Amino acid sequence: MFRICLLTLLALIVTGSHVAAKTTIEWWQFWTDPSVKPTIRAIVDDFEKANPDIEVKLTDLTWANGHEKIVIALASGTGPDVLELGSDWIAQFAATGHLRDLSEHLSPDSNESQGYGMATYEGRLYAKPWILGTRVMFANRDLLTRAGYNPEFAPATLDQFKQAAFKITALDKEIYGWGSNAAEKHRLYKKYLPFFWSQGAQIFTDDKRYCVLSSDKAIKALQLYKELHDSCGYVANQRGIEDAFLDGKIGFLISGDWLLKRIELEQRNINLVSTLFPGLKFPGRSFQGGEFLAVNAASDQAEAAMKLIDFVTSPEAQVRFCKANRSANPSSKQAQQDDYFQTNLHLQTFIKQMSMVRHPPVDPDWVYIENAIEEAVEEALFGSGLPAEALRQARQKIAELKQK
């Protein structure tokens, strides 16, 4: 009896010491979709198998309030070890010292990975690119054909695009050339900026000292956007526009890879064209954003956190994730070579577009700047303001902010 008790005690001590030796790290992530979450869990399980001394606690966030939760957690000195961050938030958290400087750990190589520019604040790297995102132009081939275009046509320039949108609008009272976003927060500016960048406009001068949001090029871009909105626009929120597009009511829209996922899951029958965003000359410049992984500056498990980040952002894990989520833009160039991307023409459009993109300035005040731009676009489209005046007011707001 004594022996049994002794053995049990020993076993408990051994197991206990084993458990105690495990490092637990927490990862806050946004992928709660039932079609994706199991893949995230499986990737984490594989990581734990490969690193038996590390345990990962996975916490889900939603896009509705995830940003607030992260801000409050970081401000209170708590928060997880690993954070999934949208590209727009990195500068905000880096500037206030809440993210660990990963410059020593990461060696950005544009031949290996895309997106490092969005994670670099004042010359230092604060996050690792994971899954990126851009917008391409989608068109309804049937409507283009009805409007008199040959089956190979895709607009290369903004003029061609405008002309085609007008021709499609003229087809029928219930047909619209262009899907124009309503004043949706965090979305409208992403639709205007491709026009803005494709005209060659900039938000700040190259030395980042002056805001040039109301330059002639920017005004021209907003005038074109407004013309499309007023004359050919089916105005709704993003979901509403996509519904109308899939119902064959809209000729062109700008959208992301989620539209491909939707078409596949809902088995929608649409004669789809995906093309690079048109410009003054082909191609134009689209919007770049994405998901990044960062380490909380307050984390005392930085080494284990980096191991997890390296594992999750490995080319193999990225391909697994992209297949589950039907994502088109892994940051890893090696992952982009996978057959999954190479054999799908629409995914290829996204990968090509990713090399012709701009991203918003890496600025701690970006959320405010974004808001000012959105207000200007909203005023031009839905208010009584002229594009030039709306942009001038936005520039003034941003300039005042920068002077403070």
Added chain:
Amino acid sequence: MRLSRSNSLILSLPWLVTFILFWLFPLLYSLIMGFSDYRLLATDFDWIGWDNYRELAADDNFLSALKNTFVFVLGTIPVTTVIALALALFVSRGFKGRGLFRAGFFLPSVTSMVVIALIFTNLYQRGGYIALLARFAGLSPPEHGFLFDRATALYSIMAMDVWMSVGYYMLIFLAGLKAIPDELYEAAELNGAGWWRRFWSITLPLLRPVALFIIVINSIKSFQVFVEIFVMTKGKFDTATAVYFIYEQGLQTQFRFGYASAAAYLLFVIIAMFSIVQFVLLRRRRALW
């Protein structure tokens, strides 16, 4: 059995601790923060006196949010009160199936605001049922939907709010009506008073305390309107209200807790003043009656 003072204190301690920790302390702390430039993620902050309040007075977005809030309050309160009273008078009469009507009118009040806001977002969209009804009535609804037009967005949210609130206030009016003695109506009837005279001279004056309660409570609630705006428009199309502005400043754009706190206290002062004015006006009118 009488409780000793110490026992009373012990028994009320759980509530007292919660009140101090989660109500009183944040209230006082945010009052103090209103005089600082504190931002949520910043490591330090300065005392800036009344600067936040001065900035608010010149902030176009805040002034626009205040204007929208007043439009909301002044637009919804009279309509809600009148409809609630009319419904209370209607369901107080003895007719078959009035329980069903009472339950039907009250049902929106016990349904989640988010759920209702989502349903109305769909109803208000282009091609939605409300646009169809408007067309049926010979009106021309906004081309892109009621919520995507500056001329209609705020009023559409107000209409939904009235629809949602009337049932609750109807119930309070109903309780007030039940408390009016039948003898008064009988005496008036014997003296030849018609329905309108009885309503004007008996029902309305005796319902005044209830009406005051409803107007004050509904005003405070309407001044704090947020969920509807957050779910339906995110403050776009000229629908941002004062609380939405506070939320944006504190938790969305720049995490300016100091500035947001100042705006919150300014709103508090406005609500307090509005309530006092309501009390004074309604009490004075009661004295006249």
